[in-house]
Amino acid sequence: MQSWTNYHSHCHYCDGKYAPEIHIKAALQQGVKIYGFSSHSPLFVPTTWNMKMERLKDYLQEINRLKEQYQADIQIYTGMEVDFIPGSTQVDSPYIQEAGLDYTIGSIHFVDSFADGTPWEVDGGHQLFLKGLKDIFDGNVQQAIKRYFERTREMLQTACPDVLGHMDKIKIQCEEGQLFSENEDWYREEVLATLEVAQQSGVIIEVNTRGVYKKKLPDAYPSRWILEEILKLDIPVMLNADSHHPDEITANFSESASMLQDIGFKTFRILHQNKWQDVPFTSEGLFIP
Ligand SMILES: [Zn+2]
Numbered sequence: 071m072q073s074w075t076n077y078h079s080h081c082h083y084c085d086g087k088y089a090p091e092i093h094i095k096a097a098l099q100q101g102v103k104i105y106g107f108s109s110h111s112p113l114f115v116p117t118t119w120n121m122k123m124e125r126l127k128d129y130l131q132e133i134n135r136l137k138e139q140y141q142a143d144i145q146i147y148t149g150m151e152v153d154f155i156p157g158s159t160q161v162d163s164p165y166i167q168e169a170g171l172d173y174t175i176g177s178i179h180f181v182d183s184f185a186d187g188t189p190w191e192v193d194g195g196h197q198l199f200l201k202g203l204k205d206i207f208d209g210n211v212q213q214a215i216k217r218y219f220e221r222t223r224e225m226l227q228t229a230c231p232d233v234l235g236h237m238d239k240i241k242i243q244c245e246e247g248q249l250f251s252e253n254e255d256w257y258r259e260e261v262l263a264t265l266e267v268a269q270q271s272g273v274i275i276e277v278n279t280r281g282v283y284k285k286k287l288p289d290a291y292p293s294r295w296i297l298e299e300i301l302k303l304d305i306p307v308m309l310n311a312d313s314h315h316p317d318e319i320t321a322n323f324s325e326s327a328s329m330l331q332d333i334g335f336k337t338f339r340i341l342h343q344n345k346w347q348d349v350p351f352t353s354e355g356l357f358i359p
């Protein structure tokens with residue numbers, strides 16, 4: 071029997087909808103056998119989407135309770151999607167380490183800072199993206215995107231998470247190729263340099279379906295040409311939904327798994343019985359031993 075896994079998920083502890091238990095019930099209905107919660111880590115920067123520091127203890131306790139309650143039906147893991155803001159938040163920050171997580175997803179949502187010290191959120195609204203581009207990079211889009219990938223590499227080299235989250239999410243800001251294009255040499259060089267560092271770091275790269283089912287992009291993160299390079303480099307991948315709603319837990323999984331098969335991927339890396347392991351999959355799901 072095949073089943074799905076999803077390790078990138080949000081619930082009401084951050085900007086997702088509904089309590090964790092609602093997500094577990096929905097996951098079971100969608101044929102999910104392993105589920106990881108990855109709320110946005112608390113930050114020292116005010117945002118509308120991260121978990122508040124004072125909620126952290128409850129988050130950990132509630133998921134531990136669910137692990138026991140549902141252990142006969144589904145494996146549950148406690149993770150976090152941790153930002154990389156050097157000197158402020160990274161996977162080896164004491165408050166993240168002390169949480170005793172089962173795994174971490176490292177995602178770049180911020181690049182550099184405005185003159186007043188406010189970190190520039192690159193995957194917030196497009197207007198905020200344009201403001202940072204103008205104020206911090208003098209409108210030089212190439213420099214700004216390079217900094218995004220540089221920061222990704224810096225994270226992998228200095229505070230490496232288990233999983234690299236939506237590695238090319240910055241492409242959402244490209245204005246359908248008007249502002250920058252993935253076909254440009256400089257963009258491809260940045261991606262390839264990042265994959266080289268990813269390979270050395272041992273990180274798992276997630277294939278994140280959110281952009282597709284939200285109808286923002288035709289392609290998953292990362293794009294197909296990047297996935298082809300990832301296969302050549304033999305970097306492990308996993309399939310994640312970045313769900314914020316119970317309906318999204320396996321959204322576009324079948325199509326994406328089929329695309330990954332078509333590229334030539336044979337296995338997904340999963341956390342199973344507390345160990346990372348590679349298991350085969352088809353468009354119907356994973357073969358979990
Ligand atoms: Zn994210």
Ligand SMILES: [Zn+2]
Pocket residue numbers: 078079080151312
């Ligand atoms: Zn996320």
